[in-house]
Amino acid sequence: MSPEVLAFSEEAQAELESILQAYPTKQACLLPVLHLVHREFGYISDPIAEAVAGLLEIPFAVAVEVLTFYTLFARRPQAKYVIQVCRGLSCALLGQEELLAYLKNRLKIKEGEMTPDGLFELKTVECLGGCGESPIVRINETYYELQTIDRLESTLKELSKGPKKGA
Amino acid sequence: MEKAIKILTQNFGLEDSHTLEAYTKTGGYQAVRKVLGKIAPEGVIEEVKRSNLRGLGGAGFPTGMKWSFISKPSKKPVYLLINGDEGEPGTFKDRTIMTRDPHRLIEGVLLASYALGAHTAYIYVRGEFTFCMEALGKAIAEAKEAGYLGKNILKSGFDLDVYIHPGAGAYICGEETALIESLEGKPGRPRNKPPFPAVVGAFGCPTIVNNVETIAHVPQILLNGAEWFAKIGSDRNGGTRLFSVSGHVKKPGVYELPMGTPLREILYEHAGGIIGDSPLKGVIPGGSSAPILRPEEVDVGMDFDQLAKIGSMGGSGGIIAMAEGTCMVWALHNLARFYAHESCGQCSPCREGTGWAEKVLRRIEGGHGTASDIELLEKIAKGMMTRTICPLADACALPILSYLKKYRDEFEAHVREKRCPVRPKRAA
Numbered sequence: 169m170s171p172e173v174l175a176f177s178e179e180a181q182a183e184l185e186s187i188l189q190a191y192p193t194k195q196a197c198l199l200p201v202l203h204l205v206h207r208e209f210g211y212i213s214d215p216i217a218e219a220v221a222g223l224l225e226i227p228f229a230v231a232v233e234v235l236t237f238y239t240l241f242a243r244r245p246q247a248k249y250v251i252q253v254c255r256g257l258s259c260a261l262l263g264q265e266e267l268l269a270y271l272k273n274r275l276k277i278k279e280g281e282m283t284p285d286g287l288f289e290l291k292t293v294e295c296l297g298g299c300g301e302s303p304i305v306r307i308n309e310t311y312y313e314l315q316t317i318d319r320l321e322s323t324l325k326e327l328s329k330g331p332k333k334g335a
Numbered sequence: 336m337e338k339a340i341k342i343l344t345q346n347f348g349l350e351d352s353h354t355l356e357a358y359t360k361t362g363g364y365q366a367v368r369k370v371l372g373k374i375a376p377e378g379v380i381e382e383v384k385r386s387n388l389r390g391l392g393g394a395g396f397p398t399g400m401k402w403s404f405i406s407k408p409s410k411k412p413v414y415l416l417i418n419g420d421e422g423e424p425g426t427f428k429d430r431t432i433m434t435r436d437p438h439r440l441i442e443g444v445l446l447a448s449y450a451l452g453a454h455t456a457y458i459y460v461r462g463e464f465t466f467c468m469e470a471l472g473k474a475i476a477e478a479k480e481a482g483y484l485g486k487n488i489l490k491s492g493f494d495l496d497v498y499i500h501p502g503a504g505a506y507i508c509g510e511e512t513a514l515i516e517s518l519e520g521k522p523g524r525p526r527n528k529p530p531f532p533a534v535v536g537a538f539g540c541p542t543i544v545n546n547v548e549t550i551a552h553v554p555q556i557l558l559n560g561a562e563w564f565a566k567i568g569s570d571r572n573g574g575t576r577l578f579s580v581s582g583h584v585k586k587p588g589v590y591e592l593p594m595g596t597p598l599r600e601i602l603y604e605h606a607g608g609i610i611g612d613s614p615l616k617g618v619i620p621g622g623s624s625a626p627i628l629r630p631e632e633v634d635v636g637m638d639f640d641q642l643a644k645i646g647s648m649g650g651s652g653g654i655i656a657m658a659e660g661t662c663m664v665w666a667l668h669n670l671a672r673f674y675a676h677e678s679c680g681q682c683s684p685c686r687e688g689t690g691w692a693e694k695v696l697r698r699i700e701g702g703h704g705t706a707s708d709i710e711l712l713e714k715i716a717k718g719m720m721t722r723t724i725c726p727l728a729d730a731c732a733l734p735i736l737s738y739l740k741k742y743r744d745e746f747e748a749h750v751r752e753k754r755c756p757v758r759p760k761r762a763a
Contacts (some may be wrong), residue, residue, distance in 0.1 A: 190498040192412075192538050198520035203462070203501050226520075237522035237679075238503030240462045256424045257623060257669045258581035258655055294506065294673050295424035295623075296463060299581035299653070300588045309465050 173219040180208050194224040198234055202241055211242040239293075247282045247289035249327050252306040256295030259303040263316075267303055268292065270317050274324070287328065340567055342555050342575050343548065344591040347435050353470055355477040358438035364483055366554040367445055372491035374557075376407075379450035383553065385561035387573030389594075392418050392509065392546030393622060393651045395572075395639035402543060404533035405451050411540040415448050415456040418514055419547045422461055422506040423622035424673060425653030428577035428589045429547035433460065433467035436551070437474035441497065443550035445483060446557055448495050451543055455496050458547075459514055462502040471499055506677035510725045511544035513679065524679045525725035548577055569595025572638035576652050580606040583613070583658035595636040602633060602656060613658040617742070621650025623670050624730030626737030627663075646737070662757035663742040664749050667735065668696035674731035685728035688719035692735060699746060702754035709746050713739055 176184065187200045201220055206212055212220075212235055221231035235241050253259075253268045272278060275288050282289040298304040301313030305320060312323060346352040346361055358364070370379060384399025405413055417440070421429040432440055444456050460468050475497050478484045486494045505523045507513045513523035515537045536542020552574055556564045565573045572594035578601055581587045585607030592601065598620060602608065609615050615630045620637065626647040628635070635641055639649040657666060675689040695712050698704045716732040716739075723729075739746060748756045 190496075193519065195520035196518060196538070199503055199517065200501055203503070224520075230521075234520065234522055238462070238505050240504035255669070256673070257619075257666060258425055258587075260669050261582045261655070261657060261661065261666075294676055295422060297421050297427050297430060297461065299425050299427050299655070300579060302581060302587070306463065309463075311466075 173215050174205065174223065176208060180204055195226050195230070197224055198226070198231065199238075202231075202235060206241055211245050213243065248287050248330075249307050250289045250291060252291045252293040252296070254294075254296040254298070254302075254304040254306070255292045256299060256302075258295070258299035262302045264303045267305065267315055267317065267320060270320065274321070288324075340575060340593065341591050342567075343432060343436070343439065343551050343577060344589070346439075347431070352435050353437055353474065355438055355474070355481060358436065358442075362558065363438055363554070364442055366558040367442055367483065368489065370446060370557055371449060371489055371493055376450045376452060379446065379557065382557060382561045383450070386556045386564040387561075387568060387571055388549065388552055388556060388564065389572055389639055390546055391548040391552075391576055391652065393423065393624070393649075395649050398545065398549055401533070401545070402447070402450055404531065405541050405543060406534075407452060409452060409541050412455065412538075413451050413453040414537045414540055414542040415444065415451055415453040416511075416514060416518060416537060416542060416544045417444060417456065417458040417547055417550055418509060418511065418544055419458055419460040419464070419467065420502045420509040420514060421464070421547075421651075422509050423624065423651040423653055424670070425579060425581055425619060425655040426622050426651040427579045427581070428652065430461075430464055430467055431577070431589050432547055432551050433464070434470045437471050438478065439551045439554060440471075440547055441474055441478050441483070443553040444497055445488070445495055446553045447543070447545065447550055449493055453543070454494050455498070457498050457500045457518055457537075459500045459502060459508070459518060462504050468499050468501060475499070505679075506673075507679045507725070507727060510727070513725065514544060515542060522679070524681045525727075527724055567593050569593070569636055569638045569641070571640060576637075578605075578637065579651075579653045580656070581653070582618075582655040583610045583615075583661070584608065584656045585610055592637075594638040595641065598628070598633045598635050598637050598654070601637065601654060606654075606656070609656060609658050611658070613660065615656060616659045616661050617657045617663065617666075619653070619655040619657075619734075621648045622653035623655070623673065624648070624726075624734065625650045626733050627741060629741050648733075660757065662700070662755055663738055663745050664696065664700045665755065665758065667738045668693065668700050670734055671696050671731060674727060678727060682723035682725075682728065684719045684722040685731075688715050688728060689731050691715050692719075692731065699749050700755060702749060702752070704746075704750045706747075706750055709739065709743075709750065712746075 217231045221228045296304050303315050305312045305315050351357045380402045388398040390396040508517045508523035510525050512526035517523040532542040568574045575591050578590045590605045617627045642649045671693040675693040678685045678689045680686045692715050716735040719728040719732045
């Protein structure tokens with residue numbers, strides 16, 4: 169697979185250029201480039217990983233090893249909203265388990281699953297580093313602090329209003 | 336008087352505290368003007384040594400001494416890596432510096448780079464902290480525009496480029512050699528030491544890794560002098576530190592206080608005491624890796640040495656309070672699960688030990704444990720310690736041993752009653 173798979177927007181292309189000049193080796197660009205393609209495509213499939221490997225002149229196996237070592241890269245298309253419930257100790261002390269139970273029941277899915285309409289996906293994650301405002305739920309890249317079932321419910325309602333796919 | 340001293344958080348009350356303008360108006364970049372090209376790098380290192388600044392990421396290693404491990408002149412480029420991979424459960428302080436006063440960090444990076452002879456610095460930011468990367472990115476651009484970064488900074492002849500490197504969700508990358516691996520585009524698996532990073536670090540070159548909070552202290556140390564800083568703290572623990580307080584307290588948050596401040600004062604004065612005025616059951620004083628303290632131990636002074644003396648550690652300064660009514664088996668299981676999830680997997684005692692401990696704890700907590708499980712847990716913990724490349728295994732084992740020692744009756748009650756006696760009606 170050739171780097172042509174990576175059809176970048178102009179903005180992403182500019183970001184790629186600045187990443188490439190920030191490091192003394194091409195492999196060091198791997199994490200920032202993976203973040204970039206993850207933002208561009210929403211997930212990183214094998215063909216995308218292969219194209220990144222080609223771009224940075226590293227073996228495909230290395231790209232996949234790195235990609236799968238870290239937790240922030242999805243390997244398949246994600247729901248429009250990925251709900252990440254922090255299960256760190258500070259959040260657990262302040263009601264995280266109840267929040268998770270509520271979400272499972274409300275969305276009728278288990279951890280790691282997606283609603284049939286592709287709108288929500290439910291995950292638990294390790295400490296998000298927001299313990300001063302526990303419990304924390306992160307939805308895509310946004311932190312929602314001091315969560316209660318009521319607050320979470322109003323966020324879910326708000327998010328359900330938008331178009332279902334292709335944000 | 337000294338208790339009111341704010342160094343890192345002095346500008347947090349300003350609405351535009353994150354801007355270059357706010358920082359320069361309040362004395363920002365004055366240390367750079369005082370030092371660059373005027374004081375020799377060795378002089379800077381000496382000053383930081385005398386200040387008793389300790390590594391505030393967790394290890395508490397004296398910063399000036401760490402810097403002196405770079406041998407000069409270096410034939411290879413020297414790299415400065417800033418550890419902003421904040422991930423120790425219960426810790427949320429570096430993010431406040433990166434978002435609310437990023438220029439204080441950048442000035443510290445500039446001064447440290449000058450002292451080390453580094454011309455490239457990377458700030459490694461936890462992948463989830465996109466808001467920190469955004470704030471830092473803007474601040475770096477502002478600093479460049481104003482001539483504080485780039486070529487021939489303030490006509491001193493010193494050059495420095497600063498880049499942000501995004502992490503991607505692996506706690507282990509907060510360990511300095513794993514962070515280096517991660518910077519190089521590899522999985523974050525810690526390296527054996529020696530060689531130490533100061534000799535062979537990033538890209539095979541001499542490298543210093545310092546925590547965000549540590550480096551943000553450097554400008555004021557150089558502006559006001561080592562003695563001023565050392566005097567604020569306690570014996571051999573200079574200055575202030577940011578205590579992240581969470582769990583069952585009325586006012587959780589980040590509190591900047593002098594090193595050595597009693598834990599009791601932090602919990603009951605600054606953080607407002609325990610929710611519902613319940614009795615305290617236990618408190619983690621330095622991030623989840625720190626052995627737990629019982630209520631009768633909270634008069635300890637919060638610095639690296641005083642906490643070590645009572646068998647715990649200063650760690651990341653993350654304080655997690657647990658009120659009466661908290662199941663300690665459940666709390667420990669939560670931590671063991673974290674370490675099992677975050678073990679990089681390269682050392683068997685850690686990979687297997689953390690996972691095994693998690694399973695045994697789950698069993699005990701669920702009421703399915705046997706008396707021998709408690710001994711087994713102890714054996715697992717002891718079998719993990721000091722047998723691995725990095726301290727992650729110890730970070731799991733030490734809390735296990737401390738909970739077993741200090742709350743043993745609770746573990747035994749779980750086994751005896753075949754259920755959790757503390758919180759019988761758990762959520763699913």
